[in-house]
Amino acid sequence: MSGPNATPRAHAGHIIETRGLSKHYPGTAALVDVDYKVRRGKVNVLIGENGAGKSTLMKLLAGAQSATSGEIRIDGQPVQITDVRSAEAHGVGIIFQELNLFPDLSVAQNIFAGNELTRAGVIRSRDENEQAKRLLARLQIPINPRTRLGDLYVGQQQLVEIAKALSKHIKVLIMDEPTSALSRNEVEILFKIIRQLKQDGVTVIYISHRLEEIMAIGDCIAVLRNGRLVAEDDIANIDIPWIIEAMVGSSKKRFAFEQHPIGDEVLKVADLSLKRPNGIYAIDHVSFSVRAGEVVAIYGLMGAGRTELLESLLGAQPLALGAIELAGRAIDALPIPARIDAGIALVPEDRQKQGMVQLMSILENMTLSSLGKFANRLAFGALRRDAQVVAATDIVRRLAIKAASVDAPITSLSGGNMQKVVIGKALLTSPKVLLMDEPTRGIDVGAKEDVYSTISLLARAGIAVIYATSELDEAMAVSNRVFVMASGRLTAVIERSQFDSERIVRASTPATAVV
Amino acid sequence: METSNSSTPLHPVRAKPRQHGAYVAARVAVNLLRLRIFIALFAIVVVFSLTADNFMSAGNLLIMAKHVTIVAILSIGMTLVILTGGIDLSVGSIFGISGMAAGYLLLEGVRIGHYVVFFDTFGVAAIACVLGALIGAVNGYLITALNVAPFIATLGMLYVVRGAALLVNNGGTYADLSGNPALGNTGFEFIGNGTVLGLSTPVWIMLVLGAITIFIARKTPLGRRIYAIGGNEQAARFSGIRTHRVKLFVYTFSGFCAALVGLVITAQLQTAHPLTGETYELNAIAAVVLGGTALMGGRGTVFGSVVGACVISILGDGMVMCGISDFWQMVIKGLVIIFAVVVDQLQQRLQSRMVSLTA
Numbered sequence: 001m002s003g004p005n006a007t008p009r010a011h012a013g014h015i016i017e018t019r020g021l022s023k024h025y026p027g028t029a030a031l032v033d034v035d036y037k038v039r040r041g042k043v044n045v046l047i048g049e050n051g052a053g054k055s056t057l058m059k060l061l062a063g064a065q066s067a068t069s070g071e072i073r074i075d076g077q078p079v080q081i082t083d084v085r086s087a088e089a090h091g092v093g094i095i096f097q098e099l100n101l102f103p104d105l106s107v108a109q110n111i112f113a114g115n116e117l118t119r120a121g122v123i124r125s126r127d128e129n130e131q132a133k134r135l136l137a138r139l140q141i142p143i144n145p146r147t148r149l150g151d152l153y154v155g156q157q158q159l160v161e162i163a164k165a166l167s168k169h170i171k172v173l174i175m176d177e178p179t180s181a182l183s184r185n186e187v188e189i190l191f192k193i194i195r196q197l198k199q200d201g202v203t204v205i206y207i208s209h210r211l212e213e214i215m216a217i218g219d220c221i222a223v224l225r226n227g228r229l230v231a232e233d234d235i236a237n238i239d240i241p242w243i244i245e246a247m248v249g250s251s252k253k254r255f256a257f258e259q260h261p262i263g264d265e266v267l268k269v270a271d272l273s274l275k276r277p278n279g280i281y282a283i284d285h286v287s288f289s290v291r292a293g294e295v296v297a298i299y300g301l302m303g304a305g306r307t308e309l310l311e312s313l314l315g316a317q318p319l320a321l322g323a324i325e326l327a328g329r330a331i332d333a334l335p336i337p338a339r340i341d342a343g344i345a346l347v348p349e350d351r352q353k354q355g356m357v358q359l360m361s362i363l364e365n366m367t368l369s370s371l372g373k374f375a376n377r378l379a380f381g382a383l384r385r386d387a388q389v390v391a392a393t394d395i396v397r398r399l400a401i402k403a404a405s406v407d408a409p410i411t412s413l414s415g416g417n418m419q420k421v422v423i424g425k426a427l428l429t430s431p432k433v434l435l436m437d438e439p440t441r442g443i444d445v446g447a448k449e450d451v452y453s454t455i456s457l458l459a460r461a462g463i464a465v466i467y468a469t470s471e472l473d474e475a476m477a478v479s480n481r482v483f484v485m486a487s488g489r490l491t492a493v494i495e496r497s498q499f500d501s502e503r504i505v506r507a508s509t510p511a512t513a514v515v
Numbered sequence: 516m517e518t519s520n521s522s523t524p525l526h527p528v529r530a531k532p533r534q535h536g537a538y539v540a541a542r543v544a545v546n547l548l549r550l551r552i553f554i555a556l557f558a559i560v561v562v563f564s565l566t567a568d569n570f571m572s573a574g575n576l577l578i579m580a581k582h583v584t585i586v587a588i589l590s591i592g593m594t595l596v597i598l599t600g601g602i603d604l605s606v607g608s609i610f611g612i613s614g615m616a617a618g619y620l621l622l623e624g625v626r627i628g629h630y631v632v633f634f635d636t637f638g639v640a641a642i643a644c645v646l647g648a649l650i651g652a653v654n655g656y657l658i659t660a661l662n663v664a665p666f667i668a669t670l671g672m673l674y675v676v677r678g679a680a681l682l683v684n685n686g687g688t689y690a691d692l693s694g695n696p697a698l699g700n701t702g703f704e705f706i707g708n709g710t711v712l713g714l715s716t717p718v719w720i721m722l723v724l725g726a727i728t729i730f731i732a733r734k735t736p737l738g739r740r741i742y743a744i745g746g747n748e749q750a751a752r753f754s755g756i757r758t759h760r761v762k763l764f765v766y767t768f769s770g771f772c773a774a775l776v777g778l779v780i781t782a783q784l785q786t787a788h789p790l791t792g793e794t795y796e797l798n799a800i801a802a803v804v805l806g807g808t809a810l811m812g813g814r815g816t817v818f819g820s821v822v823g824a825c826v827i828s829i830l831g832d833g834m835v836m837c838g839i840s841d842f843w844q845m846v847i848k849g850l851v852i853i854f855a856v857v858v859d860q861l862q863q864r865l866q867s868r869m870v871s872l873t874a
Contacts (some may be wrong), residue, residue, distance in 0.1 A: 340755035357746035371736035
């Protein structure tokens with residue numbers, strides 16, 4: 001943590017500069033020709049919608065991935081950042097959104113994990129504890145280095161992660177949504193630390209969605225949209241509407257939304273709550289109702305409680321409290337299988353981990369939730385192959401799944417088609433209410449359109465669809481209403497006729513204590 | 516996964532000649548590797564028929580069939596457990612206690628008040644099987660409701676049940692189980708040494724049990740769910756599969772299979788010994804692994820395990836007949852198991868290479 005190094009030919013104000021930086025994945029360009037400048041000793045805010053390329057840019061700077069083309073300059077010198085270690089050698093450290101810590105090790109052991117202080121190959125625990133103590137004291141983090149990490153709150157763990165990054169003598173610290181899991185007090189502590197870092201000459205790149213927070217802590221701001229850098233300015237010169245305008249852009253995408261008749265109330269949720277292990281509400285007393293054939297988008301930022309809400313409706317969060325009625329029947333005490341039988345189904349957020357069995361074929365995955373339907377009682381409960389093929393083929397046709405055969409392994413499909421198989425699995429349970437958690441995450445534009453038209457199709461058939469999304473365009477694309485969530489609370493319910501991006505974004509911004 | 520063979524080829528072979536050649540070579544290799552357990556069985560039989568006298572004699576085949584059935588029946592139950600991603604270390608002990616229970620019921624009967632009740636042979640066999648299933652259900656309960664890791668739960672039961680088997684007759688055996696005509700409990704020997712339509716009873720038990728289990732695994736919702744849990748338990752849960760029930764079933768079934776083996780052995784020897792079946796859990800696991808089932812779960816077949824049981828058992832008998840020392844037998848058996856897994860990994864790698872060749 002040396003002060004701003006006076007490297008002779010250093011670019012006056014910029015510690016990092018990228019020139020024409022691009023990153024292409026098969027089929028998509030995540031980052032296009034980005035010239036990003038990071039100002040020395042400042043808090044550089046980076047903002048953009050999900051998929052705008054923020055994380056990709058940060059991964060390139062931190063060495064977690066390498067660029068397709070373009071160059072990165074640090075202190076005016078072009079550098080080759082090949083992996084995380086080489087990024088650290090150039091003084092760039094990153095704190096990812098998910099914590100990368102060991103719960104069963106002590107705080108000091110975590111800070112020095114991978115860089116243990118040794119003499120003759122033996123770890124010097126006393127030195128580690130001493131140094132950790134000094135580091136924590138300097139950052140004014142009131143934590144004993146000998147504490148077991150798992151005994152700390154998430155917010156405190158986040159601070160340990162920061163201390164760990166700083167133990168490596170970095171000049172630039174990248175923080176990817178550091179406050180998404182923090183309480184108000186913890187955010188205040190974090191901000192104090194960031195100011196302390198600034199005084200010590202450390203440059204911070206700060207990624208966040210929380211607009212008030214950005215206004216409070218940031219010095220300058222850059223906005224990414226669709227992989228391009230679209231705006232840059234000093235925080236002093238801008239206001240929140242400017243940010244929203246830059247993020248969303250003026251070109252509104254158009255989706256074919258057709259008004260169709262809406263039926264009676266089918267899902268009623270009253271006073272639903274769920275607490276996280278650190279005592280903060282993941283879902284904070286939420287009540288709403290949804291009607292048959294209605295499409296509701298739940299818009300919210302990372303950590304707003306969308307996933308927890310959908311999982312609670314399915315029954316995958318046993319600690320959730322509150323009343324849930326499906327078509328007039330209380331289902332809140334039922335386990336997942338009974339709720340699926342009652343007519344609720346979930347397309348989970350992470351299709352690889354929660355949505356599919358990789359070793360199985362398309363057909364086997366699709367029928368997994370509705371196997372009972374295909375069992376032939378006259379043949380000792382044997383599964384009827386012909387009926388399964390008919391059902392799976394029908395779904396393949398209706399959802400336009402591109403597959404060589406229903407017996408092909410599901411892993412042979414593209415992301416979008418895999419997602420359609422997972423949706424098909426939910427449809428085969430004949431749901432009354434279909435929950436979809438970020439149904440278009442990680443799939444290409446064409447497949448996204450397919451998912452939207454599927455949602456419309458289902459709604460016309462009388463199914464209530466609730467989908468969670470963190471993309472504004474998507475929230476407004478095919479929904480009758482948008483529910484906005486922030487910090488576990490339902491902060492706005494907006495009818496289609498009243499859709500207004502600024503209002504939605506404002507409602508999604510958690511009210512943090514602005515220090 | 517047991518997929519249908521009628522599926523259309525996934526990736527049409529591209530026109531590029533070099534890629535084509537590499538693809539065909541990879542496919543031939545993968546298919547050979549898939550059949551490896553049959554090739555191994557064939558090789559073992561050929562080698563031993565050439566080197567060991569009397570290997571193919573009727574008498575020896577009969578003895579070998581007995582040994583095969585024991586490992587095979589255990590491995591049938593074990594396969595379903597391993598397919599869910601679990602393990603059952605308690606089968607050897609269950610197999611021991613089931614024999615002891617049979618001996619106790621045949622010789623001592625059950626004391627109820629002033630009366631001593633004796634069951635007929637069928638009743639004795641049924642009670643022993645239910646006992647095995649119940650112990651399996653305890654395993655399942657520990658693993659699902661109490662969230663104990665399968666390895667630990669069944670390791671604990673391995674000791675508990677073995678100890679209980681020793682306690683039944685204070686460490687002693689029950690000898691001469693031919694039964695008493697006056698009590699109507701004769702004929703126990705039939706389970707081990709009887710013959711129906713030219714095949715011995717244990718072989719019939721293996722065939723019927725195997726057929727039922729293959730049917731369950733390949734054709735029923737239960738089987739599909741077993742594979743799904745081993746393949747991705749979280750996805751299975753989100754799909755509405757009652758994962759606890761399915762797991763409870765597989766451990767109960769494995770306990771039942773182990774109890775059957777206990778009956779077979781006890782009937783063959785006409786003696787119940789509390790230490791029978793020690794380390795047989797490892798033979799069963801080895802048979803399952805040799806048969807191509809992944810210890811991680813989700814992939815494998817019951818039929819493969821039965822063939823694996825043949826390999827491991829015939830290999831053992833053959834080596835004895837060739838006069839190979841006990842010590843070398845252990846070394847060779849261990850090497851075969853490791854080799855089988857290495858080959859399995861090779862097959863997985865080749866398969867993914869095949870996909871990349873066509874992608």
